[in-house]
Every structure is written in structure tokens, then in C-alpha cells.
Amino acid sequence: MPDVFKRIEWATHRVFGDEPVCVHVGNVGECDIKHHPTYPKFREAALVAGIKSAATSRLWESIIAMGRLCDLDGDSTWRMGVLDCIAPCFRPVSxxxxxxxxxxLEEIQSAMVVTALEVWNDTAKGVPPRHVRDRMVKAANEVAYRRGRIGSSEYSTDDVNIFFRPENSVGESGLRASSIIDVNNIRDPDVLEQITGERDGALFQRLGHFDVLHQYHEELRAGRRSGSISQSVKSGLSRAWFSNPNLYYYASDRYPPFIGLREAAEVMDISEAAAHRMIRAGQFPFPAARAGRGYRISVKALMHFMDIPDAIIHADDVENGALHAGGGVQRSTP
Structure with a gap:
């Protein structure tokens, strides 16, 4: 029967397959770095870098940052990858x-995995990414020796299943745009959906940026682009039966997935130098992904930090709000 480390390895390889993997921005097609290894090759490099010195490895800094970004979306993919790239160090000790x-042996290995995951959760804030891997390994080794000495059966392999269960995604913050209507008191989801989209469009119109947004909508209507909302989510939207479901999208879909640290620092109203200091000290408020000598910042993570809701909106609602704010005529709804 395969041990827990081998089961983690198999599960991780099933997720990544034999396709190239990107630890910079998560998507090979969107990364500026053009050469990406397959997961087995990537894993080999991570193992070597971790043994030499994870604390000075840019690769491990990127791995940890990507794991944190996935955590924000309730996705355990890269957290599983982190554990898979560490587990071979556990095997000889166990x-x-x-x-x-x-x-x-199974008892010792399960205890090591559970402890490593606890350290992963405990180091989510206030610990620089470069130190996370070593802390996970150290804590796992310590608990293994402790478990060996006391010889009890405090842990079971069932505890490892917590790693494979999806977590609840981070809750969205409240809508902050000014309005005479308090959306928190609206009970009708149809009305709430429409008002959210219209207020979004009105804001873009007032800021003078609606032309770019209108172009995005035209590409949606022509089928040249599509939002990231899954078909199952679209079918569950209450107004989808009379509105074109293909015109629903997340607010974050119209922005690039990642931006540079300088642009993110401007949004956060801090200097780029201050942002670099915060990253080095492990005090940056959300993960920053390594890309070459610089950093790429997830727009979704930045929106969450700035309390900008990533709402599901419909292009017609957004355009109605913009037209109303600009004194135009409302788009008809089928």
C-alpha cells in the first residue's frame, strides 16, 4: 500500500499533469517568461533548491507566494504542490x-504532514515567504521525533484528508460606492444584481473610462472574449433566463490578472520602495509572486485588500448605469 507521501505525489501529478507549469503568474500563456518546465522537472528543481537553501531561493519564494494566492481563491492546488516538493525530505527521517x-511508519508520516500544514496556516501573515519552507520542515521533523519518543497514536492518516478538502473562499467585502440606495437592505436578488451593475457603470462614466469598458463589452457580444464565470454559476443567476448569460462577467475579468509592484503600490498609496521592504519583511498584506527580478501582483488579491468587490455583473446593467450617468438613453433589456 502506498504511503501518505506517495499518495500526495500522485494526487499532485494528477492535478498538474505533464503540461508546463508557471509559478510566476500561474498561467503559462500570460507569463513574460517564455520557457516553463513540466511539473516533474519543476519538482526536481524545487527539491534541489530547498536542500541547498530555501531561504535564498527565488524559486521557493515564488512557490510559497503562488500557494498563498491560491489560498485566497480557496484553491489548494499550489499548497498541494508545496507539500509535494517538501515531502521527499520527510521520508528518510520518518x-x-x-x-x-x-x-x-504511517503514523509518523501522517503526523509530519499534518504539522507541516499547520505551520503553513500559521505563517500566512507576518512570515517572509523565504522562511516558510524551512519552518514547515523543521516543525515536521520535531513532531516526528516527539511522536517516536512517546510512541502513541495521537494522529491518524484520516487527518491528512483536510488537505484535499476545498476551503471556503474568502468572503467578498461590501459595496462601497456612494448611493442613495443601501444595497445591504435589498432582499430581491434581481434588483440587487441590476443596481450593482448600474452603479459600476455610472462610476466608470464619471471617471471618464467607459470607452475602454464598452470595447470589452463589444468583444463579449461578438464572442471574441468570455468572462471567467463557469456555466454552472451562470445558470444559477436569477436573471439569466431573460438576459444573455454570456454577458455576465466578474468585475476583475476586465483587468489584467497581474500588474507590476509599482502600479500596485500606487493603488495602495505607498511607495514602491516601501512595498519592497514590506515583502522582504513578510509584512506585505497579500502574496506577491516572483517574476524574474521583480514581482507580479494579483489584481484579485489587490481588489480584496482594497475592499473592491469582485461582483458578478451584466454588461447591459453596466452600460445602463453609464448611459444614465452621462444623460443618455437606457439600453433595452429583453
């Missing part, structure tokens, strides 16, 4: 302890 202390 075998030696199981042999020397005459305890169950």
Missing part, C-alpha cells in the same frame, strides 16, 4: 524514526 523507536 523511516529512521519508525525503525529506531519501533512505531508505525
Amino acid at each position: 523511516v529512521r524514526i519508525a525503525r529506531d523507536f519501533r512505531v508505525e
Whole structure:
């Protein structure tokens, strides 16, 4: 029967397959770096870098940052990758302890995995990414020796299943745009959906940026672009039965997935130098992904930090709001 480390390895390889993987922005097609290894090659490089010095490895800094970004979306993909790239370091320790202390190998290995995941959660804030891997390994080794000495069965392999269960995604913050209507008191989801889209469009119109947004909508209507909303989510929207469901999109879909640290710092109203200092100290408020010598910042993570809701909106509603704000005529709804 395969041990827990081998099951983690198999599960991770099933997720990534044999396609190239990108640890800079998560998407090979959107990354400025053109050469990406397959996951097995990537894993080999991560193992070597971790053994040499994870604390000075840009690769491990990127791995940890990508894991944190996935956590924000409730996605365990890269967290699983982190654990898979660390687990081979656990194996010789677990075998030696199981042999020397005459305890169950599976028990020791499960305890190491559970402890590593606890450290992952505990280091989400205030710990620089470059230190996370070493802390996970150190804590796992310590608990393995402790488990060997006491010889009890405090842990079971079932505990590892917490790693494979999806977590609840981070909740969206309240809408902050000024309005005479308090959306928190609206009980009709149809009305709330429409008002949210119209207020969004009105804001873009007032800022003078609606022409760019209108072009995005035209590409949606022509089928040249599509939002990231899944078909199952679209079918669950209450107004989808009379509105074109293909014109629904997340507010974040109209922005690039990642921006540079300088642009993110401007949005956060801090200097780029201050942002670099915060990243080095592990105090940046959300993960920053390594890309070459610089950093790429997730727009979704930035929106969450700035309390900008990533709402599902319909192009018609957005344009109605913009037209109303500009004194135009409302687009008819089928």
C-alpha cells in the first residue's frame, strides 16, 4: 500500500499533469517568461533548491507566494504542490524514526504532514515567504521525533484528508460606492444584481473610462472574449433566463490578472520602495509572486485588500448605469 507521501505525489501529478507549469503568474500563456518546465522537472528543481537553501531561493519564494494566492481563491492546488516538493525530505527521517523507536511508519508520516500544514496556516501573515519552507520542515521533523519518543497514536492518516478538502473562499467585502440606495437592505436578488451593475457603470462614466469598458463589452457580444464565470454559476443567476448569460462577467475579468509592484503600490498609496521592504519583511498584506527580478501582483488579491468587490455583473446593467450617468438613453433589456 502506498504511503501518505506517495499518495500526495500522485494526487499532485494528477492535478498538474505533464503540461508546463508557471509559478510566476500561474498561467503559462500570460507569463513574460517564455520557457516553463513540466511539473516533474519543476519538482526536481524545487527539491534541489530547498536542500541547498530555501531561504535564498527565488524559486521557493515564488512557490510559497503562488500557494498563498491560491489560498485566497480557496484553491489548494499550489499548497498541494508545496507539500509535494517538501515531502521527499520527510521520508528518510520518518523511516529512521519508525525503525529506531519501533512505531508505525504511517503514523509518523501522517503526523509530519499534518504539522507541516499547520505551520503553513500559521505563517500566512507576518512570515517572509523565504522562511516558510524551512519552518514547515523543521516543525515536521520535531513532531516526528516527539511522536517516536512517546510512541502513541495521537494522529491518524484520516487527518491528512483536510488537505484535499476545498476551503471556503474568502468572503467578498461590501459595496462601497456612494448611493442613495443601501444595497445591504435589498432582499430581491434581481434588483440587487441590476443596481450593482448600474452603479459600476455610472462610476466608470464619471471617471471618464467607459470607452475602454464598452470595447470589452463589444468583444463579449461578438464572442471574441468570455468572462471567467463557469456555466454552472451562470445558470444559477436569477436573471439569466431573460438576459444573455454570456454577458455576465466578474468585475476583475476586465483587468489584467497581474500588474507590476509599482502600479500596485500606487493603488495602495505607498511607495514602491516601501512595498519592497514590506515583502522582504513578510509584512506585505497579500502574496506577491516572483517574476524574474521583480514581482507580479494579483489584481484579485489587490481588489480584496482594497475592499473592491469582485461582483458578478451584466454588461447591459453596466452600460445602463453609464448611459444614465452621462444623460443618455437606457439600453433595452429583453
